[in-house]
Amino acid sequence: MIRLLIVDDHPAMRAGLTAVLRAEPGIIPLATASSELDLEPTLHRTKPDVVLLDYHLPGADGLKLCRRLKREVPAPAVLLYSAYADSSMVVPAILAGADGLLNKSAPAPELYDALRAVARGDRVLPPVPRELMEAAGQAVDSSDLPILAMVVDGTPISEVAEALRIPVRDVSRRLDGMIERLRVEIAAV
Amino acid sequence: MTGRRRELSTLRTLRQHRWFALLSMTRVVGALLAVALLLVHRVTHDDPLLAVITALWTPISLLALRQTEDAEWAPAVWALDALAALGLVLAGGDWRSPFYVFALTTLILPATALPWRTAVAWGLGFSGLYGVVALLTQKLPVDTLTNTIRLETLATHLFVPVVVTTTLAYSSVLLERLRAARGQSERLALQSERQRIAWELHDSAKQRVHAAHLMVSALDPRGFDHQGHDLLGGALSELRAATADMETSVAELRTPLDGRPVDELLRERAAELTLSGLARIDVLGRLPLLPPLVAAHAYRIAAEALTNAVRHAACTKITVTLGDAPEGARLEIADDGVGMPPGDRPSGHGLRSMHGRAETIGAQLHIGPGPGGRGTSVALALPHPGGTP
Numbered sequence: 001m002i003r004l005l006i007v008d009d010h011p012a013m014r015a016g017l018t019a020v021l022r023a024e025p026g027i028i029p030l031a032t033a034s035s036e037l038d039l040e041p042t043l044h045r046t047k048p049d050v051v052l053l054d055y056h057l058p059g060a061d062g063l064k065l066c067r068r069l070k071r072e073v074p075a076p077a078v079l080l081y082s083a084y085a086d087s088s089m090v091v092p093a094i095l096a097g098a099d100g101l102l103n104k105s106a107p108a109p110e111l112y113d114a115l116r117a118v119a120r121g122d123r124v125l126p127p128v129p130r131e132l133m134e135a136a137g138q139a140v141d142s143s144d145l146p147i148l149a150m151v152v153d154g155t156p157i158s159e160v161a162e163a164l165r166i167p168v169r170d171v172s173r174r175l176d177g178m179i180e181r182l183r184v185e186i187a188a189v
Numbered sequence: 190m191t192g193r194r195r196e197l198s199t200l201r202t203l204r205q206h207r208w209f210a211l212l213s214m215t216r217v218v219g220a221l222l223a224v225a226l227l228l229v230h231r232v233t234h235d236d237p238l239l240a241v242i243t244a245l246w247t248p249i250s251l252l253a254l255r256q257t258e259d260a261e262w263a264p265a266v267w268a269l270d271a272l273a274a275l276g277l278v279l280a281g282g283d284w285r286s287p288f289y290v291f292a293l294t295t296l297i298l299p300a301t302a303l304p305w306r307t308a309v310a311w312g313l314g315f316s317g318l319y320g321v322v323a324l325l326t327q328k329l330p331v332d333t334l335t336n337t338i339r340l341e342t343l344a345t346h347l348f349v350p351v352v353v354t355t356t357l358a359y360s361s362v363l364l365e366r367l368r369a370a371r372g373q374s375e376r377l378a379l380q381s382e383r384q385r386i387a388w389e390l391h392d393s394a395k396q397r398v399h400a401a402h403l404m405v406s407a408l409d410p411r412g413f414d415h416q417g418h419d420l421l422g423g424a425l426s427e428l429r430a431a432t433a434d435m436e437t438s439v440a441e442l443r444t445p446l447d448g449r450p451v452d453e454l455l456r457e458r459a460a461e462l463t464l465s466g467l468a469r470i471d472v473l474g475r476l477p478l479l480p481p482l483v484a485a486h487a488y489r490i491a492a493e494a495l496t497n498a499v500r501h502a503a504c505t506k507i508t509v510t511l512g513d514a515p516e517g518a519r520l521e522i523a524d525d526g527v528g529m530p531p532g533d534r535p536s537g538h539g540l541r542s543m544h545g546r547a548e549t550i551g552a553q554l555h556i557g558p559g560p561g562g563r564g565t566s567v568a569l570a571l572p573h574p575g576g577t578p
Contacts, residue, residue: 010392010393010396010397010400012396012397012400012401013396013399013400015400016399016400016401016403016404017400017403019404020403020404020407023407024407083391083395083396083399104396104399104403105399105402105429105432107402107403107406107425108403108404108406108407109406111403129500129501131467131500
C-alpha cells in the first residue's frame with residue numbers, strides 16, 4: 001500500500017493524477033498540494049510514503065522542495081514529475097536526492113511502475129550520458145567532484161560524508177551549491 | 190478603398206523621402222521668389238535670361254538629385270548643385286542675391302544625409318564659399334566693417350547657412366533615434382508577448398493535455414472491443430502529437446526561426462555541435478525556402494537527429510545532405526556511429542516527437558541504418574510546397 005502525496009500547481013494535473021491513481025490498486029492518493037506553502041502542513045498531516053513532485057512550481061522549483069522533503073525524518077520517497085523532455089535535469093535531480101524522474105508525457109502504467117519502484121526504495125532515473133556528466137563536472141567546483149561522482153553513483157549522503165571525513169551538514173551545503181549551479185533554467189528549456 | 194490606399198501610399202512615400210520633399214518644396218519656392226524678384230526689380234542686364242535659366246534648372250536639378258539620392262557618390266552631386274546655385278548668385282552680380290533662398294536649399298540633402306559633424310562642416314564650407322562669392326561680386330565696399338547695417342546683412346547671409354545645416358542635421362539625428370527607439374520598443378513588446386504566449390501554452394494548455402493523456406492512458410485496453418481499442422490508440426497518439434506540437438510552438442515562440450532559412454540555421458547548429466568536439470559535421474547542399482510551419486518542424490527534426498547522433502551514436506562524422514527536387518525537398522542526416530540497437534527499438538520520446546512533427550507537416554520520415562548498413566540515417570522527405578505534384 002503506497003500512501004501518496006501529489007504536488008502540482010496545475011489543477012488539471014492534480015485532478016487527473018488523483019482520478020487516475022485512485023483507481024489503481026495499491027496506491028492511495030492521500031492529498032494534493034499546489035505550492036510550497038501548501039506542502040508543509042499537508043506533509044505533516046498525511047506523512048506519505050511517496051511524494052509525486054512537479055519539477056516546476058511557482059516560487060520554488062521541485063529541486064529545492066525535493067531537498068527539503070529528503071531532510072524529513074522519516075523522508076518520503078520523491079518522484080520528480082516534469083513536463084520538460086530534457087535529459088539535462090537528470091544530474092540536478094539526482095543531487096537533490098530524488099528517487100525518480102519521470103516525464104509527464106509517460107503513459108499511466110509507467111507512472112504506476114515508477115511509483116511502486118520508488119516506494120520499494122529503488123531508483124527510477126534515466127542513465128546519465130557521459131557528456132552530461134562531463135558538463136556537470138565542468139560546471140561545479142573541482143573540490144566538489146568527489147561528492148558529485150559518489151552521489152550520482154547512488155551513494156547516500158551519510159556515506160559520502162563518512163568517506164570524505166566531513167560533517168553531513170557540509171556535504172548538504174555543497175550539494176545545495178552544486179544544484180544551484182546545475183539548475184535547469186525553465187526559460188532556457 | 191483604392192483612394193484610401195493611394196492616399197496612404199503617398200503619405201508613406203512622403204515619410205520615406207521627407208527630406209527630398211522638403212527640398213522640392215523650398216527649391217520651388219526659392220526659384221519662384223528669384224524669378225519674381227528678377228522680373229519685378231531690375232537686378233542685372235540679363236534678368237529674363239536668368240529667369241529662364243532658373244525656371245529650367247529647378248526641375249532639372251531636382252530630377253538629378255532625386256535620381257542620385259541613394260548613390261554612393263551623391264555628395265559630389267550635392268557639391269555640384271551648391272556650386273551651380275552659387276554660380277547663379279555670382280551671375281546676379283550681388284551677394285544680396287534673389288538666389289539666396291534658392292542657394293540655401295542645396296544644404297538640405299547634405300545636412301540630413303551626412304553624419305552631423307560632416308554636415309556642420311559642409312554648412313561652414315558653404316558659408317566660406319558664399320563669402321568668396323561676395324568678394325567676387327565686388328559689392329563689398331571698404332566701409333562694410335564699419336557700416337552696421339551692411340555688416341549685419343553680410344553676417345546674416347553668412348550665418349544662416351550654418352544655422353540651417355545645424356538645425357536640419359539635428360532634426361535628422363533625432364528622427365533617426367526616434368525611429369530606432371520605436372523599432373526597439375516594438376521588438377520588445379513582440380518579444381514579451383511571445384514569452385507570455387509561450388508560458389501560457391506551456392504552463393496551462395500543455396499541462397491539460399498531459400492530464401488528458403494520463404487519464405486516457407490509464408484506461409485498461411482489455412476492457413475495449415476491437416473498435417474501442419483503435420479509438421483509444423488514436424486518442425493517445427493525437428494527444429502525444431498535441432504535446433509535440435505545443436513543444437514546437439513553445440520552442441518557436443522562445444527562439445523563433447524569425448523567417449531565417451532552415452539550411453542557414455542547420456549550418457549554425459552544426460557548427461555549435463562540432464565545437465563540442467564529439468564529431469565532425471558537414472552540411473552539404475541547399476534547401477528551398479519553406480513555409481514557416483514546415484520550416485520550424487523540419488529544423489527541429491533535423492536538430493533532434495543531430496543531437497541524437499552526437500549524444501548516442503558514438504560517431505566521428507555526421508553528414509547532413511540537403512536537396513531540392515521537383516517532388517519536394519529532402520533532408521538527410523547520416524552518421525558513421527554504432528547504429529540503432531537491433532530489433533524493435535522502443536521509440537524514445539525524441540524519436541516519437543520527430544515522427545509526430547513529420548506527421549504534422551505531412552512529411553515522410555525514415556530512420557534506419559545508414560549507407561552500407563553502417564551508422565544511422567535519418568531521412569526526411571518534405572511535401573511539395575504546392576501539394577502533391
